[in-house]
Amino acid sequence: MENHQLGTEIADALGLLLRRSTRARLYGRLTDGLPVDEFGYPVLSALARAGACSAAELAGEVGLDRTVVTRRATHLETAGLLRREPDPADRRATLLLLTDEGTAVVAELRRRLATLIADSLHDWPPTEAQAFAAGLTRFVADGPFS
Template sequence: MTRLGATLAAAFAEVLQRSTRSRMYGLLTHDLDAAIDAATYPVISALDRVGSRSAAELAADVGLDRSVVSRHADRLEVAGLLRREPDPRDGRTTLLTLTERGAQQVGVMRERLDDAFDDYLATLPRDEARAFVDGFVRFVRDGPFGSR
């Protein structure tokens, strides 16, 4: 009999694969500003989640090299989706900040993600869907790599 941990690890690895993320980003970014794609999605999405950050801080948040984050930020800035501004705490540092238009585009992506999850969960019996969501939230919060 397969251990539950091994089954979970295999499913988790599949979710983390680049191909899975690319499919998800494609669904979320379809027909949005051309500057938002699978490459820039982690940058614009993280800025919405964590707020204004320097390129170095954001790079640590999303697991990319600072130069890659800066390059993606350049594309997003030219498109009017983010702006660079001096850090009020340290004038030597530049912060990346979402513009109103950038925040609106992220809102569309978040809604699409919510809809995709709702569509899947609707295929399950209600109590099974609730148990799955509750268990997953608990796993993210309290599991081996939990946020607590």
């Protein structure tokens, strides 16, 4: 298969993977029974990756408007998953931080996601699954998203 055709095939697969409806279905499955919903999931997950940060910084990480992140953060705060603290570098600013419960929920979300992925690869030959993991990791690190 020529590289351009291969690139098109990968782009089509990524397009399906990154569709908002695909992500929403996945987030709904992951959050079922937890004190976070599919709308708060990306904010909570990004906060776990980024560490303490402002809503504006988190908005850039999540790819949402700051006001949307602020609203979702308020829901997560009400659920006891994050807290707000004054920014020591700028007392006018507020930082968002995970609570212990938020950290535990993120750990459960990651466990559920890893299980879903592992289950979807269950019928793959182990060498194919390992090659896929290595290739995807390399593509993310070195490809157009880096």
